[in-house]
Amino acid sequence: ALSGHKNWTEQWPEVEPKAEYDVIIVGAGGHGLGAAHYLAKEHGITNIAVIDKGWLGGGNTGRNTTIIRSNYLYDESARLYDHAVDLWQDLSQDLNYNVMYSNRGVLMLAHNVHDVQSFKRHVHANRLNGVDNRWLTKEECKDYCPPLSISPDARYPVLGGALQKRAGTARHDAVAWGYARSAAARGVDIIQNCAVTAIRRHPDGSVAGVETAKGFIKAKKVAVSAAGHTSVVMQTADVRLPLESYPLQALVSEPVKPVFPCVVMSNAVHAYISQSDKGELVIGSGTDQYTSYSQRGGLPLIEHTVAAICEIFPMFNRMRMLRKWGGIVDVTPDRSAIISKTPVEGLYVNCGWGTGGFKATPGAAHTFAWTIAKNAPHPINAPFTLERFRTGRLIDEAAAAAVAH
Ligand code: FAD
Ligand code: PYC
Numbered sequence: 001a002l003s004g005h006k007n008w009t010e011q012w013p014e015v016e017p018k019a020e021y022d023v024i025i026v027g028a029g030g031h032g033l034g035a036a037h038y039l040a041k042e043h044g045i046t047n048i049a050v051i052d053k054g055w056l057g058g059g060n061t062g063r064n065t066t067i068i069r070s071n072y073l074y075d076e077s078a079r080l081y082d083h084a085v086d087l088w089q090d091l092s093q094d095l096n097y098n099v100m101y102s103n104r105g106v107l108m109l110a111h112n113v114h115d116v117q118s119f120k121r122h123v124h125a126n127r128l129n130g131v132d133n134r135w136l137t138k139e140e141c142k143d144y145c146p147p148l149s150i151s152p153d154a155r156y157p158v159l160g161g162a163l164q165k166r167a168g169t170a171r172h173d174a175v176a177w178g179y180a181r182s183a184a185a186r187g188v189d190i191i192q193n194c195a196v197t198a199i200r201r202h203p204d205g206s207v208a209g210v211e212t213a214k215g216f217i218k219a220k221k222v223a224v225s226a227a228g229h230t231s232v233v234m235q236t237a238d239v240r241l242p243l244e245s246y247p248l249q250a251l252v253s254e255p256v257k258p259v260f261p262c263v264v265m266s267n268a269v270h271a272y273i274s275q276s277d278k279g280e281l282v283i284g285s286g287t288d289q290y291t292s293y294s295q296r297g298g299l300p301l302i303e304h305t306v307a308a309i310c311e312i313f314p315m316f317n318r319m320r321m322l323r324k325w326g327g328i329v330d331v332t333p334d335r336s337a338i339i340s341k342t343p344v345e346g347l348y349v350n351c352g353w354g355t356g357g358f359k360a361t362p363g364a365a366h367t368f369a370w371t372i373a374k375n376a377p378h379p380i381n382a383p384f385t386l387e388r389f390r391t392g393r394l395i396d397e398a399a400a401a402a403v404a405h
Helices: 030-043 075-089 090-097 113-128 138-144 173-186 226-235 298-313 359-372
Strands: 020-026 050-052 106-110 135-137 160-164 189-191 196-201 207-212 215-224 244-255 263-266 271-275 280-287 321-331 338-341 347-351
Touching: 020 030, 020 207, 030 050, 030 173, 030 347, 030 359, 050 173, 075 090, 075 359, 090 173, 106 113, 113 135, 113 160, 113 321, 113 338, 135 138, 138 160, 138 271, 173 189, 173 196, 215 359, 226 244, 226 321, 226 347, 244 298, 263 298, 271 298, 280 298, 280 321, 321 347, 338 359, 347 359
Parallel strands: 020 050, 020 215, 050 189, 106 263, 215 347
Antiparallel strands: 106 160, 135 160, 196 207, 207 215, 244 280, 244 321, 263 271, 271 280, 338 347
């Protein structure tokens, strides 16, 4: 039926790289494309190339399970993630592209006394920061999410939960496509299938440009948003980053009619679940235990995750799983991101999002664009510097991360 559809407008043109740009962004995920959009729209910088070794959105942006929330413990994180949640509200209008943001609520289950105390602490801290989050009894959890078992005999009994109602999901591909189309319409070149093999520096140490599969490209500024491969790219500029890269997997079931109204996460058991608009149950858990760039991950973790989902939601016992995949996530020692200038003049980095950077996409891209344009931190990303690993001013979100990493 589609064969009759001809002469569709391209969403972004395929272009060959120019010899020189004001800004080169390495990585055409949501964060890199978003930064290009905000640089062009809010800072008037349009002589930009976003370069990706594969297809745009084919990294973690197109592989994640799309959970969006801002119920983080520390003030710095709450500000950053809530800035993103604010931007999510109007992103479809801003891009004139339906990113299908759905604030269906994220419910985090408490299975033991530690969970109860920790989530209540989050609820109080979040309220102080103006982030919506409230405590639900187990009966209220069941009302909010009927497939949930709250039987006291369950292997993972539910003692209650923390609900962020403004949280939810969005369509991951649409986020990449929407930012790409908007950036390209403003003059940004998007160059796919062109690996950046090295960052080059002038004799005075400042950034000179990038070596790529299509040759050397000069740039006044280079900004790296390469997720799990950031440390590899940055190493070529002699910048060593405190990152470890791990596979993170997810899987989906066969599609079924709407049955699951929200997002549920269980940190103690390491499993989370939502239902996509296509009807698939979207399921995931923590990272694999070993560092790797394999983009696959091991089966034992998937088995554990699915077993946990069946315990918590017995009605899914006979669902068939359709496919699984993995992405490579970049994890910092304090489990918080880095959005920062670097010791190299003209070189910027946005990385360390680990298992949780999709939700931050608009906020990270927005503040990263500011930092690139003004060569200075935005008030919101100022605490997320590289220097914090030297000074010790860490933002220790390890316990707040929804999935283990
Ligand atoms: P990416 O989308 O990975 O973009 C980086 C790009 O850099 C890639 O396209 C890659 O090809 C390119 N690149 C790398 N090296 C080079 C090079 N040398 N030259 C040129 N290009 C290069 N986060 C949430 O908030 N909620 C979730 O529910 C969630 N679930 C997840 C589930 C899974 C299975 C995975 C893997 C991740 C999940 N995340 C989640 C994390 C989230 O996906 C990432 O933190 C986020 O998408 C990172 O976006 P990005 O644009 O920085 O990276
Ligand atoms: O950060 O909320 C999150 C998340 C959920 C699944 C993977 N990451």
